Structure formats: C-alpha cells, structure tokens
Amino acid sequence: MDEKNILQIIQEAFNSLLRSGMIPKQIIAIPETIVLGKDSEMDSISLITFFSELEDRFSLASGKEIFLMLNEIHEFNIEKSYLTVSVLVKYIEHFLNKQ
Amino acid sequence: MVNYNSVVIISGTSRGIGKSLAEYYINKGYNVYGCSRSKGTIFSDHYIHQELDITDETKVIEWVRKIKRTGKRVDALICNAGIAPANVLLSLTTSDILENVIETNFYGTFFLCREVSKIMLQQKYGRIVTFSSMAESILEEGTSAYSASKSSIICITKILAKELAPYGITCNVIAPSVVPTTITESLGEKIIDKVVSKLSVNRPLTMEEICYAVNFFTSNENSFITGQVLYLGLVC
Numbered sequence: 001m002d003e004k005n006i007l008q009i010i011q012e013a014f015n016s017l018l019r020s021g022m023i024p025k026q027i028i029a030i031p032e033t034i035v036l037g038k039d040s041e042m043d044s045i046s047l048i049t050f051f052s053e054l055e056d057r058f059s060l061a062s063g064k065e066i067f068l069m070l071n072e073i074h075e076f077n078i079e080k081s082y083l084t085v086s087v088l089v090k091y092i093e094h095f096l097n098k099q
Numbered sequence: 100m101v102n103y104n105s106v107v108i109i110s111g112t113s114r115g116i117g118k119s120l121a122e123y124y125i126n127k128g129y130n131v132y133g134c135s136r137s138k139g140t141i142f143s144d145h146y147i148h149q150e151l152d153i154t155d156e157t158k159v160i161e162w163v164r165k166i167k168r169t170g171k172r173v174d175a176l177i178c179n180a181g182i183a184p185a186n187v188l189l190s191l192t193t194s195d196i197l198e199n200v201i202e203t204n205f206y207g208t209f210f211l212c213r214e215v216s217k218i219m220l221q222q223k224y225g226r227i228v229t230f231s232s233m234a235e236s237i238l239e240e241g242t243s244a245y246s247a248s249k250s251s252i253i254c255i256t257k258i259l260a261k262e263l264a265p266y267g268i269t270c271n272v273i274a275p276s277v278v279p280t281t282i283t284e285s286l287g288e289k290i291i292d293k294v295v296s297k298l299s300v301n302r303p304l305t306m307e308e309i310c311y312a313v314n315f316f317t318s319n320e321n322s323f324i325t326g327q328v329l330y331l332g333l334v335c
Contacts, residue, residue, distance in 0.1 A: 020223075045220060045266070052217045055164075067160055 001062060001096055006089045009061060013053040022046040029085050037082025054092075062096055103145055105129045106170040107317065108163075110153055110211060111180030113137045115280035116230075119306040120177055120313060121146060127314070132166045135180065153180055153207030163214035175226040175317040176215040178208040181248075183232075186241030186290070197244045204248035205255075212259055216268065225268040226317040229256045233276045233333045237297055249274075253328055260326030269325035271316040276332035277303045300332040 011029040018026050027033060027041050034040045035047070042050060051068050058066040073091045077083055107124045111117035112133030121131045121141050131146045133139065139148025147169075149162050166173065181204045184196050208229055219225025234242050235250040253272050260270035276298050277283055277291055283303075284291075295301055312329055315321060328335075 045262070048217055049220050052221055065161075065164065067164070 003089055006092050009057045010085060013050055013057055016053050017046055017050055022049050031086035033085040035083045035085060035088055103128055103130050105174045106172055107175040108132045108173055109177045109179055110134050113140050116278060116309055117179040120310055123310040154202040156210050159210040160214055167218050172222055173215055173218045178211050178229045180207055183245055188241055189243040192244055200244040200248050205251045208252050209255060219268045220266055223267045227270040228313050228316045229272050231272045231274040233274050233330060236335045257326045264325055272328040273312055274328055274330045275304055275309055279303050298332045299334040304331055
C-alpha cells in the first residue's frame, strides 16, 4: 500500500467522523493536517473514534490485523508536541511493511 | 423472544460470579464472550471462551479486536475478573502481593474498559459494569491492597461514566458483599461470619441477586443511570 492509498483511507476515516457527527466540519487529509495537538480539529473522543476507524479500514484493506499504538507513533514523532497526517502515514507504512 | 443478537463480554467466567453471569446472559439470549486464565467451563453455542490474562495489555487488545470482528458489536461489558488475597496487615504486605492485586483488579479492568469503550463509542451505545467490593467501604483491617484496588475501580468507572455519557454509554459499579464462591469458601467460616455480621442484610448474597443487579445496569432501558455504585447488602 503506497502513501496515496494510505492518505485516501485516512480521508475516508475523516469523512466517516463527519457523517457520524463526531467532528463539526470536514477535515482534509493532507500531510500538514494536525491530527493530535494544538490546532487539531478533533477532540479526544473523536480522536479515539478516528483511530478505531483507521484500524478497521486498514485491516480490511490490507487483510492484516492493524493495531495503532500511540506510544509507537510517538517514536516517529520525537520532540514534537503535535501529530500530523504525514507522520501518521509514515507510521502506517512502517506498520504494514513490518508485518 | 430469545434472538442472540446482543453481545456481552464478561471477564473471569470460569467459576464463581463470572460463570453465573455468563450462564444468566446466555439464557437471556445474549452471545457471551468470556475469558479467564484457565480453560472455559461453559459449553454452549452462544458462549465463546478465551484463555486470557487480563493484565497482558496486548492480549486484551487482540481479544477485544477479535470479538469486534466476529461479534460485530458489543452491547455490554462486565468486568468481573479479580483476585482477593488472604488478609494481611499493610505492614506485612509484600510488593508481590500488592503488584498482583493491583495488576489484576485495576489494570485488568482498565485495559478492558479502554478497549471496549472504543467499540461502544463507534456504536454510540454501550453498558459497562465493573466490580468493586464492599471491602472498600468497610475498610476491614488486612485488606489494604485489595480495598485500594477495588476503590480505584470506582474512581475510574465514575470518570469513564462522565467521559462516555454524551455517547449513549453508561458505566456503573456493583459492590457485592460476601457471595458463596470457592474463593470465599477458602476464607473459612469464621471470617465469612465476621464479614456477614457487618452487613446491613446479615446473610451472604446469592448469585441470582448479583445477576439481577448487573442486569439492571446492562438493560437497554437503563439509559439515564450512570456513574453509580450499587452496594449489595450494605448501607453506605
């Protein structure tokens, strides 16, 4: 799965949050989009749901069991107080490749 | 009519309260996913057992994901699994005892609530019941580790109740008194009599009474009662 596919799935997860009323307005999945931290459009509950959505969608798309662990993502994001879509994409790429 | 569309997860189902709860919910028409450190002791088409140590975070995550995949939804979580060490004064409580009790009673409940709540958030529906104990209220000498672990369960359940209330999820606590199980029987008649004498209702609880109380919290109709502790047999 390449970066474009991963971004596409992240966008679908954002769209699902919007449809379910978890977020008030659409979020566009571009590398600079902040997922977690200051300026994120998501509150903590929508973030939890977003991660669950991602796990479901990536598991379905890859046929592998995907667990997104925040403490593992942090290793890709040292010394940053926020998490962007680009870091998330790198982590997911790494996760899919290591399995 | 029994339709087996609803799913309940119950921890600690190989014996005692957990086993009775699992059988009760199977009879009520639920598909029951149960776990314990040991092999399953319930044999039903509507019961799926997992040998699991609930203190193992990764294994808990994997188990709950597996249930989500196969059961499709989770209507209720009943965090029953727990251990009760022999009474020992705090001055003599070893770090091994403390760690064991806190890990099983607190970490185990925490991990299960955390993982299942993610599914319930997506569903915007769920019923979570955790198990504390009257011990945390009576504060009997020799139960420092156990009572602290059971007190912490009340704390996290109330906080979780606040966090999840806007999403149709209720979280409540059952605090039972003495129930005739193999664990309590091993304490001996003298200790059981002493504990029972401190209850407002001076007799041991029955399994039916516990099931009735848990069912009150897990029922679909209970959408407004959350963050509450139900003490059974004790006025607090």
